[in-house]
Amino acid sequence: MDTTQRTDRQRSADRRRRELLEAADRVVLRDGPQASMNAIAAEAGITKPILYRHFGDKGGLYAALAQRHTDALLDSLRAALDAPAERRERVESTLDTYLAAIEARPQVYRFLMHPAEGGQGSDQGFDVGKHSAPLLRRMGEELAQVIEERLDLGPGSRQLARVWGHGIVGMMHAAGDWWLGERPCSRAELVRGLADLLWGRLAAVDDKTDSPGF
Amino acid sequence: MDTTQRTDRQRSADRRRRELLEAADRVVLRDGPQASMNAIAAEAGITKPILYRHFGDKGGLYAALAQRHTDALLDSLRAALDAPAERRERVESTLDTYLAAIEARPQVYRFLMHPAEGGQGSDQGFDVGKHSAPLLRRMGEELAQVIEERLDLGPGSRQLARVWGHGIVGMMHAAGDWWLGERPCSRAELVRGLADLLWGRLAAVDDKTDSPGF
DNA sequence: CACCGGCTGTTACTTGCGGTAACCGTACTG
């Protein structure tokens, strides 16, 4: 049997793979998302073809890399979302978790929001729509699931939950991105503002000088 | 005086510029955002260096191109936002305007959400944060201004308005992107769902089986 | 008229990246 052999090989290949991913991680963290395959290979102490043997192409490497971080972040978010607290508190805590993560490692964050490697290589024909970073999609779907599981939305709840999931995630993302760039206020203030928005203050607040309601 | 001369030259240069932009537009619409400078030059009937004389580098061309579309879209959105109607109606109409635009010309939409040409050329050192497409930022600021002008948000209104502006725009964007990719429902349904979200239904709706409020 | 500076346009090049083909050593198997 080559079972044991294959197991051994598999194991060593997996270790290699993890090493390579960690090296790639370091480089991306240092050089941003446009890190070159050469640079990554050099950091790992090997040369390009090995990277290609392991990950196929640059997209493959980046996908693998993104998965790790995405999984980690999603775990944190799930934890915040599952905490035994009132709804508003859970929402705020989830927002804060996300913002804390992007604040702590902005380079990683920037990398994750980057499907746009484009490349003239071979895969240039990916359809419009779904252009967003996979992380956003996954967060949206995840949140949609939680919403649908826990809230009573009446008929069409599945669709509505997904709309809300993606919408809320997008809100969080865009506000976070803007905040990270300009730092116009503290994290807590941002969280409060967004939660207020989700809590309907937009509908509740009065007009300024015009007659209210019109 | 070379004033008249310079004016003439300026005029002709401007016309050239517009022609080039239109050619670039056609190519980007056909090939997506990874259109090559060669292709654009060919479409315009000239060669690369002319493009570079006019726009500096690829980023410059893309920025100019993006501005045109962004301006146009922002004009539509402003119109919807300024319509004499009730707040909810204005919000729905603005959402619908945006979604109609991205539905009508998805390639353009995809192009606009794409700052990530990356490029190892010379400008790689742009800071984290502000990684978002300029369109999103501009829409966010625009909306923030409208919100602050019209709503009475109490103290700290400026900041809160900006948080909301960017948040709402992000919600619209992410939901639109997801919707465009999967088409899970009609545009009207999406608009309704998002408006409901903004109108506080998230806070108002009941829990499913657990005791409400906990 | 010949001459010259500025403009538009070209060809041909450099650099750097993603991706690959073909080759090399070494350790394990019969």
Added chain:
DNA sequence: CAGTACGGTTACCGCAAGTAACAGCCGGTG
């Protein structure tokens, strides 16, 4: 000891961004 399968390397291709250096045209000037 021959064979072979695998980790690794060098050297290369194709392609796109960006640039340098050269070629025609046109108006002003001795």
